[in-house]
Structure formats: structure tokens, C-alpha cells
Amino acid sequence: MADEKLLAADEPSPVRVLRPDGRSDLFLTADHAGRAIPRRLHSLGLPPHELERHIAWDIGIAGVTERLSAMLDATAVLQTYSRLVIDCNRNPDWPTAMPEISESTPIPGNIELRPADRAARVADVFKPYHARIEALLDGRAAAGRRTVLIAMHSFTPVFKTERRDMQIGVLYDRDSRLASMLLGLLRDEGDLIVGDNAPYAVSGTSDYGIPVYGEARGLPHAEIEIRQDLIADEAGQAAWAERFTRLLTAADTRLKALP
Numbered sequence: 001m002a003d004e005k006l007l008a009a010d011e012p013s014p015v016r017v018l019r020p021d022g023r024s025d026l027f028l029t030a031d032h033a034g035r036a037i038p039r040r041l042h043s044l045g046l047p048p049h050e051l052e053r054h055i056a057w058d059i060g061i062a063g064v065t066e067r068l069s070a071m072l073d074a075t076a077v078l079q080t081y082s083r084l085v086i087d088c089n090r091n092p093d094w095p096t097a098m099p100e101i102s103e104s105t106p107i108p109g110n111i112e113l114r115p116a117d118r119a120a121r122v123a124d125v126f127k128p129y130h131a132r133i134e135a136l137l138d139g140r141a142a143a144g145r146r147t148v149l150i151a152m153h154s155f156t157p158v159f160k161t162e163r164r165d166m167q168i169g170v171l172y173d174r175d176s177r178l179a180s181m182l183l184g185l186l187r188d189e190g191d192l193i194v195g196d197n198a199p200y201a202v203s204g205t206s207d208y209g210i211p212v213y214g215e216a217r218g219l220p221h222a223e224i225e226i227r228q229d230l231i232a233d234e235a236g237q238a239a240w241a242e243r244f245t246r247l248l249t250a251a252d253t254r255l256k257a258l259p
Contacts, residue, residue, distance in 0.1 A: 006038050006124040014125040015132045016078040018066060024074035025145070026248060029133060029209055030065045030152045031089040032058035033078035038124075044084055045108030054156040055102040056082045060231030061154040067241035068152075072248070075136060079129045084110065086121040088129050089151075089208050096206075097126075103160060137213060148178065148252055149214045149221035154228045155199050167230055169195030171223035173202045174215060177258065179222040181251040189243075199225065220255055 007014070016033075035057035037043050043051065050056065062078060069076035079088045084107055090097040098110050098118060140147050151171075157164055168186055172179035186194045202223055204211040214221030224244070231237045 004040075004120075006040055006120040008039060011038060012036055012080045013128070014080050015129045016080060017132060017136070018069045018076040018078070019073060020075055020136060022069065022073045022075040024072045025148050025252060026072055026074040026150055027137070027140070027147050028065055028069055028074055028076035028150050028152055029213075030058070030061050030076065030078040031087070031129075031209055032083045032153060033062040033065065034080035035082045036080050037082055037085060041085065041109050044082075044110060046084075046105075050105060051082065051084075053105075054154075054228060055105055056084055058083075058152075058154040059156075059228040060233075060237055061152050061226070063234060063237035064154075064226065064231055064241050064244070065152045067238055068244055068248075071241060071245040077129070077133050077136065079125075081125050086125050088126055089153075090206075091208055092118070092122045092126055133213060137217065137219075141217075147219050148255070149210070149219045150248065151209045151214075151221070151223040153223060153225045154231060155225045157227055157229050159199070164199050164227065166193040166195040166198065167227050168192055169198050169200070169225035171197055171200060171202045171210070171225060172221070173204070173207075173210065175221065178220045178251060178255055181254050182222055182224075182247060185247045185250055189247075195225070 035051055037051065065076050065078060068074065084102060086092065087097050098113060098121065100107055100110050137147060155164065170179045170182045183194060183196055186192055202210045210221055210223055213219065226240055231240055
């Protein structure tokens with residue numbers, strides 16, 4: 001692989017952009033929206049059923065993000081390839097970017113990767129995806145447009161032996177302005193167990209998107225985590241997209257009213 005590109009000419013682009021000229025101030029990203037594996041990687045040595053699991057992608061989040069983009073008229077950027085090829089919410093230099101074990105499952109195609117193999121994944125998947133996000137954000141800034149970053153993710157109901165009863169989590173690090181508004185609105189719904197920086201917490205040593213595009217650029221931001229069993233089908237995806245169309249609109253209205 002050292003002398004050849006990872007992706008063949010007929011394979012999908014690593015990035016999908018919906019509504020690049022969308023009118024909304026909200027800007028959606030979905031780092032783990034897809035589960036494609038480049039042919040050269042031979043399914044990473046995994047059987048098909050493993051590539052359907054949460055270790056390979058954020059189940060359901062593509063459908064939610066697509067619907068949310070349409071309802072809000074918001075730009076959305078979605079990543080096509082499995083997080084097992086390269087996790088686009090990790091710095092490529094981190095071991096977690098191309099994990100040898102995910103949860104408790106060994107990933108044969110990631111064991112003892114050569115530097116050239118790692119570089120090919122960065123060049124063909126990570127860089128094009130993030131270059132498109134950067135270009136879109138730069139274009140909005142140059143045009144004087146306001147941007148609010150929403151990172152869309154989903155989480156498994158059971159991780160190893162840990163059961164997660166919460167339906168939704170809102171994640172943040174140093175800037176909690178928008179996250180606090182969303183947490184309040186979600187709790188006011190009355191039918192949800194809401195995670196505050198749970199089931200995960202964002203940090204500059206564990207995440208890429210929020211630290212690089214939210215905090216470093218000074219954009220208002222939040223990361224949304226929806227439990228995967230709630231959005232595994234189209235009905236669930238539509239219901240959560242409708243809910244977040246309402247809640248994100250309300251939160252952004254409050255955000256704009258801040259001094």
C-alpha cells in the first residue's frame with residue numbers, strides 16, 4: 001500500500017456535504033456517519049456482523065443528521081468510512097485513531113500498521129474530510145456569517161458490561177454556554193434521562209472536532225450523543241430530528257440573546 005492510494009477511483013468519497021449554502025447558523029458534523037471499508041483493507045479482517053456493530057460507526061446518526069439538515073436548512077458534513085479505518089474524531093497520531101482493539105474486539109487489519117499504511121489512511125480519508133469542514137467554516141467566516149457547531153454522534157446502549165439508561169447526552173469542555181441551554185431544554189421535555197458530559201466527556205486529549213473547530217475558532221458549540229437503539233430505524237431518526245429541530249432552534253435563540 002505504500003506506493004498506492006488507499007481508495008480506488010470508483011470508491012466513495014470520504015466526505016458528503018449536504019446544503020453547503022444552507023441558510024441556518026447551525027453547522028452539523030457527523031464524524032462516524034459511515035461504515036465503508038476500502039477494498040484494499042479486506043474488511044480489516046473482520047466478519048460482516050462486526051462491521052454492523054457500534055464499533056464500526058455511530059448507528060443511526062447519518063439518518064438523524066440528514067433529516068436535521070433538511071428541516072433546519074443547515075449545512076452538514078458527514079464522513080463515509082468506518083471509524084475503524086481511521087477515527088475522524090481523533091488526532092491521527094493517537095493510538096485510538098486506528099485502534100488495534102475496539103471495545104473488546106481485536107481489529108486484525110489495524111495490528112502493527114506500518115507508517116506508510118497509517119499515512120495512506122490519513123491522506124485519503126482524514127484529510128479530505130477535515131479539509132472540507134475547514135473550507136466551509138473559512139468561507140462562512142470570510143462572508144461574515146455566524147456559525148454554531150453541532151457535532152452529531154450516537155452511543156451504544158451497553159458498553160462492555162455497562163448499561164446506559166440515559167437516552168441523550170450533551171458534551172462540552174471549556175465552553176458550556178450552548179450545552180447548558182440544551183441540557184435545560186432536554187430536561188424540560190420531561191420524558192428523558194439526560195447525560196451532562198455523559199456517557200462521554202469532551203477533551204483536547206480525547207476528541208478532535210470540538211477542540212479544533214469549536215474551541216480553537218471560538219465558535220459556540222455542543223456535541224450531541226443519542227442512544228443508538230432509539231435511532232436504529234427511520235421512525236426513530238425522524239422523531240429525534242424533529243425534536244432537535246425544535247430544541248436547537250430554541251437553544252440558539254437563547255444563545256443569541258446573551259450579552
